[in-house]
Amino acid sequence: MDDGIVTNPAGLPPVLVAHEEVSTMRLVRDSLLGFTLCEVDTCFSGEVAFERCLQKRYKLILLSLHLPVLSGELLYELLAKVQHYSPAPGRSLPPVIFVGESSDQHRVEELQRDVRVKGLLIKPLRIDRILAKAKLVLAERPMA
Secondary structure, eight states, X not given: OOOSXXXXXXXXXXXXXXXXXXXXXXXXXXXXXXXXXXXXXXXXXXXXXXXXXXXXXXXXXXXXXXXXXXXXXXXXXXXXXXXXXXXXXXXXXXOEEEEEOGGGHHHHHHHTTSTTEEEEEESXXXXXXXXXXXTTTSOBOOOO
């Protein structure tokens, strides 16, 4: 059955990482690819992230709160509205982890009333913190 969802050949769960800084995005991507079972799509803007979320079913989304033009918080609200008002069969809004500064904690506390919000990663990021949040949703990669 073709449900319009793009899948990867290995069948690994897809993750979207949207962050405006290349170094932070690479750290998150490399941490996830190295230690969890997933494929990772990346982008620098909320607009591109929105389009990708409409085209593909993600298992997890990591969003910067400080994306240019369309912030992570606003992007999340738009995705929730799209899901609410025009739900596709078998599609739901995946869990979200926000990335921000320590001053963003109060913003995420409001968002965490939604069970899909799995928390805030405060910069500077550390691999162990990224993995602790991601493993709430993703399986750990077996070590050889």
